[in-house]
Amino acid sequence: MAESETPLTPRGRFWFGLTFVAFGIMPMLATFDIGLLGTDDINGPPWLGLAAGGVFVAAGLAVMAGPERPVFNGILAILVIAGLAALGNWIAFGAGERVCAGSILFWKSDMSGLGCRIPFGMGALITNAILLLMVVVVLQKAMGGPPRLAGPRRWTENLLLLMLAPILLPVVLFLFARSGLEAVMTRLETGSWPRNEGFIARMKAKRAQGKKPE
Numbered sequence: 001m002a003e004s005e006t007p008l009t010p011r012g013r014f015w016f017g018l019t020f021v022a023f024g025i026m027p028m029l030a031t032f033d034i035g036l037l038g039t040d041d042i043n044g045p046p047w048l049g050l051a052a053g054g055v056f057v058a059a060g061l062a063v064m065a066g067p068e069r070p071v072f073n074g075i076l077a078i079l080v081i082a083g084l085a086a087l088g089n090w091i092a093f094g095a096g097e098r099v100c101a102g103s104i105l106f107w108k109s110d111m112s113g114l115g116c117r118i119p120f121g122m123g124a125l126i127t128n129a130i131l132l133l134m135v136v137v138v139l140q141k142a143m144g145g146p147p148r149l150a151g152p153r154r155w156t157e158n159l160l161l162l163m164l165a166p167i168l169l170p171v172v173l174f175l176f177a178r179s180g181l182e183a184v185m186t187r188l189e190t191g192s193w194p195r196n197e198g199f200i201a202r203m204k205a206k207r208a209q210g211k212k213p214e
Helices: 010-030 047-065 070-093 115-142 150-190 197-210
Strands: 099-105 107-112
Touching: 010 047, 047 070, 070 115, 099 115, 107 115, 115 150
Parallel strands: none
Antiparallel strands: 099 107
16 A cells, blocks of 8 residues: 655745746846846846746745645646746847757757757747736636636637647657557458447446346
């Protein structure tokens, strides 16, 4: 039997959250050339320091607040997502040249221009949709829950699925192709198509239970 997780005590949450806040304050102060970092250390407009640092500060405050304040934590979660969205949108759609470095397993490459903007643009659109959904969810909780704002929530959920479609569709197609290939290989090896015996047994049992005794 797995051991139950021990939640952090209020004191533990305070110090853990304070660590996040401390990491976030440095880039925020760099926006104003205060502290160990300055605007020259920000690879972009100075407000990026506020956005990046604000993500850590909001996350730290959420940890410190604990689960007892769901609406307040929801607002902080919105600030975290908003900061990430601001960074992604600037990289994808902001003015100026973009140069990115990425790696997949042992392959590393440097990208510039559209090669940098397109992947960040996809991520930015997904983050924007998550942000809209989070705003609706928090407002819905603050107003007493469903059925209030049921329409906007459904709309933002569909928008998020639409933004995820370029990622989900290739995955679904790959899974279908792999299943089809495995079925063909089974047919070639055994002379018969694969059968989901477990599913067939459950259907037979359900039909047997549904039949009324004469």
